[in-house]
Amino acid sequence: xxxxxxPQVIEPDRSGQSAxxxxxxxxxxxxxxxxxxxxxxxxxxDVAQEALARTMxxxxxxxxxxxPEAWTYQTAFNIARSxxxxxxxxxxxxxxxxxxxxxxxxxxxxxxAIRDAVMALPPRQRAAxxxxxxAGLSVDEASQVLNCAPGTVKSLVFKALANLRNAxxxxxxxxxxxxxxx
Amino acid sequence: xxxPQLRDLLDEAVGxxxxxxxxxxxxxxxxxxxxxxRARRVLSxxxxxxxxxxxxxxxxxxxxxxxxxxxxxxxxRATTTRATLPTSxxxxxxxxxxxxxxxxxxxxxxxxxxxxSDRFDASSLPAHLHVLGVGPWHYVDAGHPGSGxxxxxxxxLRSDAIGESFAFNNYDVxxxxxxxxxxYTTAYSNFRSYSPAGSVRVxxxxxxxxxxxxxxxxxxxxATCWFVRGFTTGIVTATIPTSAPRDEDGVLQxxxxxxxxxxx
Numbered sequence: 001x002x003x004x005x006x007p008q009v010i011e012p013d014r015s016g017q018s019a020x021x022x023x024x025x026x027x028x029x030x031x032x033x034x035x036x037x038x039x040x041x042x043x044x045x046d047v048a049q050e051a052l053a054r055t056m057x058x059x060x061x062x063x064x065x066x067x068p069e070a071w072t073y074q075t076a077f078n079i080a081r082s083x084x085x086x087x088x089x090x091x092x093x094x095x096x097x098x099x100x101x102x103x104x105x106x107x108x109x110x111x112x113a114i115r116d117a118v119m120a121l122p123p124r125q126r127a128a129x130x131x132x133x134x135a136g137l138s139v140d141e142a143s144q145v146l147n148c149a150p151g152t153v154k155s156l157v158f159k160a161l162a163n164l165r166n167a168x169x170x171x172x173x174x175x176x177x178x179x180x181x182x
Numbered sequence: 183x184x185x186p187q188l189r190d191l192l193d194e195a196v197g198x199x200x201x202x203x204x205x206x207x208x209x210x211x212x213x214x215x216x217x218x219x220r221a222r223r224v225l226s227x228x229x230x231x232x233x234x235x236x237x238x239x240x241x242x243x244x245x246x247x248x249x250x251x252x253x254x255x256x257x258x259r260a261t262t263t264r265a266t267l268p269t270s271x272x273x274x275x276x277x278x279x280x281x282x283x284x285x286x287x288x289x290x291x292x293x294x295x296x297x298x299s300d301r302f303d304a305s306s307l308p309a310h311l312h313v314l315g316v317g318p319w320h321y322v323d324a325g326h327p328g329s330g331x332x333x334x335x336x337x338x339l340r341s342d343a344i345g346e347s348f349a350f351n352n353y354d355v356x357x358x359x360x361x362x363x364x365x366y367t368t369a370y371s372n373f374r375s376y377s378p379a380g381s382v383r384v385x386x387x388x389x390x391x392x393x394x395x396x397x398x399x400x401x402x403x404x405a406t407c408w409f410v411r412g413f414t415t416g417i418v419t420a421t422i423p424t425s426a427p428r429d430e431d432g433v434l435q436x437x438x439x440x441x442x443x444x445x446x
Contacts, residue, residue, distance in 0.1 A: 114194060164188070
């Protein structure tokens with residue numbers, strides 16, 4: 001039996017936790033989630049920084065929430081969605097001018113292929129997969145991020161997994177897989 | 183195996199590149215956000231104060247006139263507001279503050295009432311167009327600076343033709359035909375260049391409406407009252423004798439007289 005690897009989850013021990021510590025702990029996973037969601041590292045870092053800045057600015061209110069992580073992720077995904085159109089225009093302009101953004105470290109072919117497969121998912125399915133399996137949020141937290149019912153999150157994850165299987169990214173299930181509904 | 187595999191795949195897709203900003207950057211950005219939010223609060227507070235002062239001035243003006251005099255429906259002198267900026271002007275929204283003065287006289291009231299009758303439908307308006315009403319007269323100081331603009335009146339039209347839509351249409355009055363033509367050319371150019379897709383649509387027009395709304399030459403020695411249809415290129419001119427008074431009341435009265443005459 002394979003033990004599922006545990007994603008990096010921030011424990012909700014926020015008594016006396018500072019905004020700085022919260023942001024520092026969340027930054028890596030948030031940027032990664034947004035990279036998977038947006039497909040561009042520059043955009044992901046910019047959106048993550050904006051979301052963390054908003055969290056920091058409202059820390060007195062955010063810290064007492066049931067899940068500050070979910071609130072931050074929700075803010076980040078909202079910003080990413082609202083900026084999508086502007087980014088599209090920007091990308092077209094960059095393309096038109098023949099400019100290319102250079103990555104700091106070249107991505108591996110596998111990483112690019114996986115990101116492409118995730119990017120091919122519809123936005124809500126993509127967000128659900130990222131929230132559940134990369135950010136490590138619970139179904140309830142993911143439902144807050146996506147602003148929908150927990151049942152909808154399960155449904156979105158189920159459909160996303162089916163799409164990823166069809167794309168050949170993950171294996172076909174051998175038996176009943178309850179991870180999606182866990 | 184599927185879920186751990188997916189998590190590993192996602193980890194691999196993200197890679198282990200370091201994040202290129204620090205908590206210090208986040209804190210700096212958060213401070214900027216705070217400053218912006220406070221500025222917005224101050225601005226909205228100032229706006230609320232300005233609106234309150236405007237309301238107090240209006241009410242006190244009404245009180246000063248005494249209960250024996252009825253407040254005219256349209257007449258309110260020197261009311262400063264942005265809301266009365268003509269909606270049909272084809273230029274993009276101006277960032278200049280607009281000061282408008284709503285003016286009314288008893289004779290203008292009668293003319294406005296006359297305009298709201300069906301008589302307008304008997305004019306050269308196509309049969310499927312109906313005048314629903316005429317709004318108050320506005321003089322917008324900063325609406326078209328330096329263009330010879332004198333003022334506007336709003337006319338609501340309804341069309342029976344499917345696909346033909348009219349909202350609020352303004353009669354914009356200019357001192358001379360040349361002024362109006364120059365302004366219209368600029369506005370049309372701006373409209374073509376900056377019209378936001380999706381929020382502005384050019385209605386399909388029947389040939390009869392096109393004929394009605396087509397530019398018409400103004401006779402010499404007349405001030406020109408331009409009927410500018412919202413969203414489109416249509417202009418109808420009515421003319422005001424140059425002997426008519428050039429103050430705002432006079433222009434309004436002359437213009438409405440002309441419109442009533444146009445209505446038969």
